[in-house]
Amino acid sequence: MIIKTRKEIPSSEITPESVYRERRKFMKTGAKAAFGVAGAGLLSSAASAQTGDALFARAPADINLASKPDWLVEKAAMRTDAPASGPFNTDEELTPFEDVTTYNNFYEFGTGKDDPARNARDFSIDPWTVEVSGEANKTGTYTLEDILNPHTFEERVFRLRCVEAWSMVIPWVGFSLGDLLKRFEPNGDANYVQFDTLVDSDQMSAQRSRFATIDWPYQEGLRMDEAMNPLATIATGLYDDILPAQNGAPLRLVVPWKYGFKSIKSIVAIRFTKNMPNNTWRDLQASEYGFYANVNPQVSHPRWSQASERRLPTSLFNPRRIDTMMFNGYADEVASMYADMDLRRFY
Numbered sequence: 001m002i003i004k005t006r007k008e009i010p011s012s013e014i015t016p017e018s019v020y021r022e023r024r025k026f027m028k029t030g031a032k033a034a035f036g037v038a039g040a041g042l043l044s045s046a047a048s049a050q051t052g053d054a055l056f057a058r059a060p061a062d063i064n065l066a067s068k069p070d071w072l073v074e075k076a077a078m079r080t081d082a083p084a085s086g087p088f089n090t091d092e093e094l095t096p097f098e099d100v101t102t103y104n105n106f107y108e109f110g111t112g113k114d115d116p117a118r119n120a121r122d123f124s125i126d127p128w129t130v131e132v133s134g135e136a137n138k139t140g141t142y143t144l145e146d147i148l149n150p151h152t153f154e155e156r157v158f159r160l161r162c163v164e165a166w167s168m169v170i171p172w173v174g175f176s177l178g179d180l181l182k183r184f185e186p187n188g189d190a191n192y193v194q195f196d197t198l199v200d201s202d203q204m205s206a207q208r209s210r211f212a213t214i215d216w217p218y219q220e221g222l223r224m225d226e227a228m229n230p231l232a233t234i235a236t237g238l239y240d241d242i243l244p245a246q247n248g249a250p251l252r253l254v255v256p257w258k259y260g261f262k263s264i265k266s267i268v269a270i271r272f273t274k275n276m277p278n279n280t281w282r283d284l285q286a287s288e289y290g291f292y293a294n295v296n297p298q299v300s301h302p303r304w305s306q307a308s309e310r311r312l313p314t315s316l317f318n319p320r321r322i323d324t325m326m327f328n329g330y331a332d333e334v335a336s337m338y339a340d341m342d343l344r345r346f347y
């Protein structure tokens with residue numbers, strides 16, 4: 001006999017975004033408590049096949065990874081809600097999952113916007129380690145579970161503004177970077193913190209290219225007070241699932257008041273330093289990209305204005321050009337850190 005599932009949804013339509021929207025609706029109807037109790041059990045694909053519950057079903061090709069660690073998937077799905085108001089949320093329209101995961105900058109996988117989604121298909125995040133070093137009492141090599149386990153994941157809906165003058169609104173899953181950094185007990189000489197992306201030319205096709213201009217690893221850094229600002233986020237997922245490879249799996253930075261290049265992906269090293277560390281885009285072209293890279297509509301890039309941006313997805317007929325906001329709209333939270341700095345000089 002044919003066992004009818006509750007609702008037939010073609011798997012092509014089951015995207016993390018549709019799951020996310022369904023779950024939103026579900027939670028709004030007051031069923032959150034029920035989900036909380038049954039949730040963890042229902043999240044494995046075996047369980048969802050058993051119950052035929054499309055609400056929790058996931059298409060296998062959703063996320064471009066060789067494998068998805070169950071514990072991480074469950075942690076992402078159990079994230080707490082973004083607060084209704086304040087800087088961790090916005091009522092702006094979310095950028096669709098499709099655009100967030102196919103229009104990417106991740107030069108390790110190619111320079112085209114659609115290269116990462118294509119070339120990161122079987123990216124492996126298991127095993128994954130992060131090496132912590134420099135000016136801190138607790139240093140060493142940590143597994144991904146060591147790094148993430150003590151933290152509760154939250155939803156954080158932020159604007160992401162690329163220096164190329166496009167932007168998105170993304171529902172991340174993650175937690176404050178400062179809560180992670182504190183665990184390593186940085187010492188009095190830790191004025192900055194630097195991050196490295198994975199170097200693995202077997203997996204990252206553009207690292208094999210003889211024409212690559214970047215001196216791998218991709219690196220980024222923050223001043224310690226910036227790193228400890230609650231808005232500086234370690235993202236481990238988006239749209240309630242873990243991060244797709246092209247968005248920086250398994251963990252990346254999201255620094256919403258700075259240009260996107262500061263939000264370094266697929267982190268394998270964290271280094272506390274006394275002096276200002278290297279960052280890749282400044283290293284490539286220091287006259288165009290600085291260390292601070294705060295979103296600033298008043299300071300043009302040498303080759304284009306930063307006064308406005310294209311809010312994706314755009315089309316020829318609907319360019320969706322909007323004004324860029326100082327510090328990407330997060331001035332109340334971050335402007336005081338730069339009160340006595342000339343932001344034209346420290347771009």
Ligand SMILES: Nc1nc2c(c(=O)[nH]1)N[C@H]1C(S)=C(S)[C@@H](COP(=O)(O)O)O[C@H]1N2
Pocket residue numbers: 100103104105106107108160161162163197218246247248259260261262263264265266
């Ligand atoms: N390792 C690494 N991290 C990176 C990049 C990169 O090329 N390599 N690109 C940066 C840039 S320029 C932007 S705009 C954001 C884009 O993030 P997204 O693809 O998730 O939207 O990632 C940033 N992090």
Ligand SMILES: [Mo]
Pocket residue numbers: 105161162163164259260261
């Ligand atoms: Mo960017």
